[in-house]
Amino acid sequence: MEPRVAALERGVRSALCDFGFExxxxxxxxxxxxxxxxxxxxxxxxxxxxxxLSAPSMFEKAFKPFVNKQLLKKMNDPVDQCVSYHLSLVKESLPEHRVDIIYDYEILPNRKPKFLAQTAAHMAGAAYYYQRKDVRHDPWGEKKIYGVCIHPQYGGWFAIRGLLIFPDVQVPFLEQVAPIDCVASEEKRIELLEKFNFHWQNWSYRDIIEVKERYSEEQKTYFGTPPAERFKLLELKGSV
Structure with a gap:
């Protein structure tokens, strides 16, 4: 990697990685x-x-401190606000560069997402995007089957949060890193897509591989609460 690009990557990492982001x-x-x-x-x-990406530790390292500092505004999702806060700090820390930020939840006027988060994660080598086409003997017939990203360390216990784009930085010699294919067998891929599409509420697809870290029970309770009720949950729990 070119020295200037490596230095820029170090700057981005130093602003985010201590807070549970990758x-x-x-x-x-x-x-x-x-x-x-x-x-x-x-x-x-x-x-x-x-x-x-946000790793499981983001909840403790970034979200709870963000809530405790009372930085929340009751107008959108608390986790989205926390992510926006930290990515905005990255932008402020690199004033010599233009930084465009696209969040995973943003949509265009035609209702299409501003970027396809799972595709971006796969092409960046961050997580493998398993799709129907990755199964040789398709058992689903006419059913609609959605794909899902799996991280080699966290399985499904992570989230893709956004994209930082540097329009003034061109990297023609950047080498692409392939994502780790951690669900390699046909049987496991079918199991993964079955669990994600038909049983996603029970979290089981997230443990399709052995993971090094997963969401805490506190975090599972929070994310298992409907978004409209999360502010109430924060108020009841005080510091979460």
Missing amino acids: VSPLKVGWYNAVLQPSFHLQYPKDTLAFVV
Whole structure:
């Protein structure tokens, strides 16, 4: 990796990794190459971006301190507010660069997502995006089957939070890293997609592989609460 790009990546990591986030570099061209033009990011192909993931530790390292500082505003999701706060700090820490931020929940006027988070994570090598096409003998017939990303350390116990794009940084020589195929067998892939599509509420798809870290019971309770009721949960729990 070029020294200037390595230095920039260190800057992004230093701003995020102590708070339970992980970042993986991506060229816009890698992402655009596997998608229809309607989903393309409107930047030159060699533009540098970083996919931002939250590990299970983000809840303790970033979210709870954010809530305790009483930085919440009762107008959108508390976790989204926390992520926005930390990614905005990255932008402020790099004033010499233009930084465009796209969050996983943002949509265009036509209701399409601003970026396909799981595709971006796969192309950045951060997590493997398992889809129906990855199963040779498809057992689902006419059923709609959605894909899901699995992280080699956290399984499904993580989330893709956003994309940091640096329009003024071109990286033609950046080497692509393939995601780790951690659900390699046909049987396990079918099991994963079955659990994700038909039994996602019981969390079981997240443990499709042996994981090094998963959500705490407190965190599972929080994310298992409907979004509209999460502010009430925070108020009842005080400091969560």
